[in-house]
Amino acid sequence: MPEGHTLHRLARLHHERYAGHEVAVESPQGRFAAGAAMVDGRVFESAEAIGKHLLHNYGPDRTVHIHLGLYGKFAEHPRPLTPPQGLVRMRLVGPTHWTDLRGPTACDVLTEEEVDALRDRLGPDPLRSDADPDKAWQRISNSRTSIAALLMDQRIIAGVGNAYRAEVLFRHNIPPLTPGKDLDEAMWKTIWDDTRELMEHGVRTGRIDTVRPEHEPEAMGREPRKDRHGGEVYVYRRALQPCLVCGTPVATAKLAARNLYWCPACQRA
Incomplete structure (x- = not known):
């Protein structure tokens, strides 16, 4: 989707x-x-x-x-x-x-x-100038539901899908099953700001690119990602492949009928 x-x-x-x-x-x-x-x-x-x-x-x-x-x-x-x-x-x-x-x-x-x-x-859309991230935070901070599930709930945040969900949690070393209420507000603001920046890049380029410069193919001497979705990512659709940061195989599981991807070492509870 x-x-x-x-x-x-x-x-x-x-x-x-x-x-x-x-x-x-x-x-x-x-x-x-x-x-x-x-x-x-x-x-x-x-x-x-x-x-x-x-x-x-x-x-x-x-x-x-x-x-x-x-x-x-x-x-x-x-x-x-x-x-x-x-x-x-x-x-x-x-x-x-x-x-x-x-x-x-x-x-x-x-x-x-x-x-x-x-x-x-609908929840606030990170790509809209009228978005209010505090509206999402009010619901997240009172929820026992995992942050991975909350980020995909369009009633809480509009527009975020499986790829951005997986990538932003990896980029900030957040275990995906962390309950929303266990996040602090500073981390929520970091998640929101980073999600907005990643999605704005997607609007400009038409791709989902989330890796930092030091993990680009040229910097690491690796082959570019080959996937019909395009873009360079850390964990999304990379199940069992080595993490670009630590080498641990990327894990996957079903969560709310969607595939969840994360690094068990970088995103350790």
Whole structure:
């Protein structure tokens, strides 16, 4: 599932290409036909991301809400148009480009009240200027749940996924099963600031890179990571491979139906 930086990249791209223009919106597949008819021919006002949710704003009570889920993908193209290929849930056509959306978990039109309800049920997004990390801290500091699970709870922090969760805990030597209430506020602020910086890098580059300069392939004389997700990381999807810092095999386990990765030596309780 794409993490928050991917949705913020998409929001910036769509805003640059479509904002201020009348656009055509259709649903070749048919599953979004009624929603597409509500915004077809209107001016695309703006695009924004909140956590893993993308919002295309068309004015009062006309916001297209998209959650990609596990299988959703956007395909971006310059004009001219070509016929739809496969099951295209939504096609968005502007003056210079067009975008096809396939396989999202959600694609619907929300009212202003529904958008407000979405914002209210999500935690602060580290990539948004209006984020309040104290709101997340209030819940974390009173919870017996592990910090690894809390970081993945979109009601507490919006946009953080499995990769950023694993990497930020490793970078600060935090055992992933540490209860939230056992963190001190200074460490929470460090986690928040580092998560924000890592995700901002992801927005700029389109990759999840978390290793420090001294652990880059060139510095260590090792081969670059080969993984379809790209990016240089410490523990994410590196189960049983040697830790880049101490050489201990990276551990993995299931936590809340997701794979958890950590170094048993660097993140010792």
